[in-house]
Amino acid sequence: MSDGKKSAFKYDYLGSDPKAIQRSVSNHLVYTIGKDPFTATDHDWMMAFSHVVRDRLIERWMETQRNYYRHDAKRIYYLSMEFLIGRSLEHDAALGNGGLGRLAACFLDSMATLNIPGYGYGIRFEYGMFRQKLEDGRQVELPENWLAHGNPWEFPRPEVSYRIRFGGRVMEYLGPDGRRHFDWIDGDVVVAQAYDTPIPGYHNDTVNNLRLWSAKAYEDFDLACFNMGEYTHAVEEKTQSENISKVLYPDDSSTRNQALRLKQQYFFVSASLKDILRRFSIDHDDLQELPDKVAIQLNDTHPSIAIPELMRILLDKEKLQWQLAWNITTRVFSYTNHTLLPEALETWPIQLFEQLLPRHLQIIYEINRRFLLMVGNLHPDDREIQRRLSIFDEKGERRIRMAHLAVIGSHKVNGVSALHSELLRSGTCKDFHEFYPDKLINITNGITPRRWLLLSNRPLSKLICDAIGHDWVRDLDRLEDLVPLADDTTFQERFRAAKQANKTRLAGLVKHYLNQEIDPHTLFDVQVKRIHEYKRQLLNVMRVIALYNRLLDDPHADFVPRTVIFGGKAAPGYFMAKLIIRLINDVADVIDNDPAVNDRLKVVFIPNYDVTTASDIIPAAELSQQISTAGMEASGTGNMKLALNGALTIGTMDGANVEMREKVGDENIFIFGLTTDGIEQLKRKVYHPRHYYETNPELKRVVDMIGNGFFSPTNPNRYKVISETLLNSDPFLVLADFQDYIETSDNADACYRNPEIWNRMAVMNTAMMGHFSSDRTIKEYAEKIWGVEPVSR
Numbered sequence: 001m002s003d004g005k006k007s008a009f010k011y012d013y014l015g016s017d018p019k020a021i022q023r024s025v026s027n028h029l030v031y032t033i034g035k036d037p038f039t040a041t042d043h044d045w046m047m048a049f050s051h052v053v054r055d056r057l058i059e060r061w062m063e064t065q066r067n068y069y070r071h072d073a074k075r076i077y078y079l080s081m082e083f084l085i086g087r088s089l090e091h092d093a094a095l096g097n098g099g100l101g102r103l104a105a106c107f108l109d110s111m112a113t114l115n116i117p118g119y120g121y122g123i124r125f126e127y128g129m130f131r132q133k134l135e136d137g138r139q140v141e142l143p144e145n146w147l148a149h150g151n152p153w154e155f156p157r158p159e160v161s162y163r164i165r166f167g168g169r170v171m172e173y174l175g176p177d178g179r180r181h182f183d184w185i186d187g188d189v190v191v192a193q194a195y196d197t198p199i200p201g202y203h204n205d206t207v208n209n210l211r212l213w214s215a216k217a218y219e220d221f222d223l224a225c226f227n228m229g230e231y232t233h234a235v236e237e238k239t240q241s242e243n244i245s246k247v248l249y250p251d252d253s254s255t256r257n258q259a260l261r262l263k264q265q266y267f268f269v270s271a272s273l274k275d276i277l278r279r280f281s282i283d284h285d286d287l288q289e290l291p292d293k294v295a296i297q298l299n300d301t302h303p304s305i306a307i308p309e310l311m312r313i314l315l316d317k318e319k320l321q322w323q324l325a326w327n328i329t330t331r332v333f334s335y336t337n338h339t340l341l342p343e344a345l346e347t348w349p350i351q352l353f354e355q356l357l358p359r360h361l362q363i364i365y366e367i368n369r370r371f372l373l374m375v376g377n378l379h380p381d382d383r384e385i386q387r388r389l390s391i392f393d394e395k396g397e398r399r400i401r402m403a404h405l406a407v408i409g410s411h412k413v414n415g416v417s418a419l420h421s422e423l424l425r426s427g428t429c430k431d432f433h434e435f436y437p438d439k440l441i442n443i444t445n446g447i448t449p450r451r452w453l454l455l456s457n458r459p460l461s462k463l464i465c466d467a468i469g470h471d472w473v474r475d476l477d478r479l480e481d482l483v484p485l486a487d488d489t490t491f492q493e494r495f496r497a498a499k500q501a502n503k504t505r506l507a508g509l510v511k512h513y514l515n516q517e518i519d520p521h522t523l524f525d526v527q528v529k530r531i532h533e534y535k536r537q538l539l540n541v542m543r544v545i546a547l548y549n550r551l552l553d554d555p556h557a558d559f560v561p562r563t564v565i566f567g568g569k570a571a572p573g574y575f576m577a578k579l580i581i582r583l584i585n586d587v588a589d590v591i592d593n594d595p596a597v598n599d600r601l602k603v604v605f606i607p608n609y610d611v612t613t614a615s616d617i618i619p620a621a622e623l624s625q626q627i628s629t630a631g632m633e634a635s636g637t638g639n640m641k642l643a644l645n646g647a648l649t650i651g652t653m654d655g656a657n658v659e660m661r662e663k664v665g666d667e668n669i670f671i672f673g674l675t676t677d678g679i680e681q682l683k684r685k686v687y688h689p690r691h692y693y694e695t696n697p698e699l700k701r702v703v704d705m706i707g708n709g710f711f712s713p714t715n716p717n718r719y720k721v722i723s724e725t726l727l728n729s730d731p732f733l734v735l736a737d738f739q740d741y742i743e744t745s746d747n748a749d750a751c752y753r754n755p756e757i758w759n760r761m762a763v764m765n766t767a768m769m770g771h772f773s774s775d776r777t778i779k780e781y782a783e784k785i786w787g788v789e790p791v792s793r
């Protein structure tokens with residue numbers, strides 16, 4: 001494969017002129033889909049067309065892979081439990097919960113566009129993120145059987161499969177070299193089979209690969225059982241092993257104590273590592289070269305079992321000495337941290353871990369023993385620091401702290417925004433930062449401008465291309481060429497018209513799918529993201545209630561007519577988040593049925609927020625709600641998408657909002673609320689939410705209405721737990737930020753009343769978002785962590 005000969009393939013061997021495409025569609029309809037053009041459904045035509053596109057990707061995919069071999073290129077392997085790819089012509093591939101999975105998808109797009117040999121590795125979940133439906137304002141979860149109608153984008157690779165072991169025991173033996181060796185044997189075996197999805201770059205003929213693993217039974221049917229009449233038993237075993245890749249856990253923070261979740265993690269990590277080593281050994285026989293040819297990025301701690309797994313392979317299979325194996329391992333791995341919240345950091349009970357992965361536990365003990373020895377040498381009299389840094393949490397049920405394992409086993413660890421990385425260094429990972437002063441770095445997240453502007457917002461893309469050309473699609477900093485146009489009233493007017501077209505389109509979709517009227521001439525005020533207490537959708541509804549009260553008190557008040565749009569899924573077991581969804585819908589109902597206000601205030605909850613709905617909503621947004629409790633949102637990427645599409649941010653000093661403010665300037669963003677320090681101080685002094693309630697009549701009235709059943713007259717106690725929580729503990733400091741939020745929202749309204757001011761600010765937001773392209777993010781990973789450069793073609 002790497003014989004250096006030029007490939008026989010020409011890129012576009014099949015042709016891309018209209019005639020060639022037409023002919024290919026007809027051929028695929030008949031020969032691939034097996035349909036007569038007279039009876040073919042729209043779906044059949046779509047499948048045929050997808051195959052036509054796919055054919056043209058395959059040529060380029062093969063050529064790209066050959067080229068990587070020719071250059072003996074260093075490969076980047078992005079290991080992630082989730083890839084939220086979204087729609088490719090038709091169905092939305094929802095193999096992720098939210099930000100983390102979407103980041104992985106944006107990174108694949110950027111790596112391909114930058115000619116970086118990046119491979120995604122993950123799980124081919126049969127059921128993706130659940131579909132959300134609303135029934136009487138409540139979230140109902142429906143299974144997302146996304147493969148039911150076939151997936152034209154994937155190639156099953158039955159020949160690429162690996163046996164993955166669980167359980168069993170560790171055998172110790174004396175090798176011919178006179179050393180003790182270990183071998184993991186027995187237990188249950190599941191087969192991981194590869195499915196490949198081509199990932200094209202933007203107009204560059206590079207096509208990278210996303211390889212997802214599906215679990216298959218090791219032996220389809222145990223014939224011995226079958227003969228003894230235990231047919232059902234044999235089928236049961238088969239079903240059990242195939243359960244591993246059955247369903248994505250719908251929890252956007254860690255899911256505790258789930259043996260199946262741990263199995264999923266090891267399953268895809270082990271298969272991926274075997275595959276990576278197989279590819280490496282095609283052209284290399286010295287494992288010491290591994291770090292020169294392979295970089296593995298761990299997207300959060302979910303794939304961090306890769307660290308002991310690579311150690312196991314190097315020690316037990318390749319018979320390397322510990323120190324050499326460890327040196328190779330730490331140079332290969334790097335880890336991205338996505339959370340500061342100690343309760344969201346992943347840990348596994350030692351007992352469960354030992355049952356499934358006994359050899360890995362031994363290796364982790366040894367990693368920890370050697371690490372704590374070094375810590376002990378540096379701090380001989382400090383037992384406490386050893387306790388804090390240990391991989392094992394010894395309080396209560398003993399647990400493995402996966403973040404500690406990931407930090408110790410990686411050469412670089414990155415946070416995902418400047419603030420988040422700073423808080424990691426000064427707080428959550430302070431001891432580690434002192435121990436490894438160069439390890440913790442920042443790489444601020446980004447989003448792909450191809451999907452989040454070019455594809456999803458045609459009116460604005462066209463306007464931008466007409467004004468400054470199309471270089472921005474690959475080089476988003478070029479959007480700064482729009483800055484001089486921010487003051488140009490003709491351009492402002494065109495910018496506004498593009499926004500208007502998107503608003504009208506969204507209103508049409510809302511009418512069509514939800515049968516609700518929203519007025520596209522009102523301010524579109526948008527909060528779309530997972531429903532979580534720290535993201536404070538509750539604070540937003542409380543503002544809506546306050547606005548409603550103003551209209552009730554003064555029907556002739558000077559009021560900016562607005563449509564407040566919510567969207568987002570709650571984890572199925574997250575009681576408070578689900579209650580907040582219901583409250584939003586109950587508030588929407590009361591306002592809708594009040595003719596005194598419903599021409600100026602409207603609330604709509606758009607169900608099933610996913611990449612497709614995001615692409616419909618975001619281009620139409622004017623005000624972007626990014627209001628998390630400071631210090632709790634690692635970065636956010638929704639904030640970037642909305643600002644890129646010309647929405648103005650109202651937000652707290654949290655995550656990447658801080659850097660967005662630096663870029664657009666304080667005059668082009670609405671910042672409010674407590675800072676991370678302010679929150680710390682308040683919490684240290686003992687926080688009294690009731691104080692705010694008692695001294696702020698507008699706030700008191702809102703909290704009382706929630707608590708006394710104003711929005712749930714048939715069940716007045718429905719939201720009591722919300723008002724009680726707010727008054728008694730308010731862990732997300734909603735009450736502390738309420739007043740500043742309302743005033744800042746009023747400020748935003750004041751700007752909106754003057755279209756010239758607002759449009760100028762909106763243009764400046766689009767113009768100054770270049771920094772938040774995932775191309776920039778990937779270039780930083782390439783330079784600061786992976787040590788790779790684009791491969792020339």
Ligand SMILES: *Cc1c(COP(=O)(O)O)cnc(C)c1O
Pocket residue numbers: 097098099102528529530609610611614635636637638639641
């Ligand atoms: C971008 C995106 C997210 C992340 O949004 P945040 O506001 O950063 O939490 C979640 N879900 C989908 C579908 C997205 O496209």
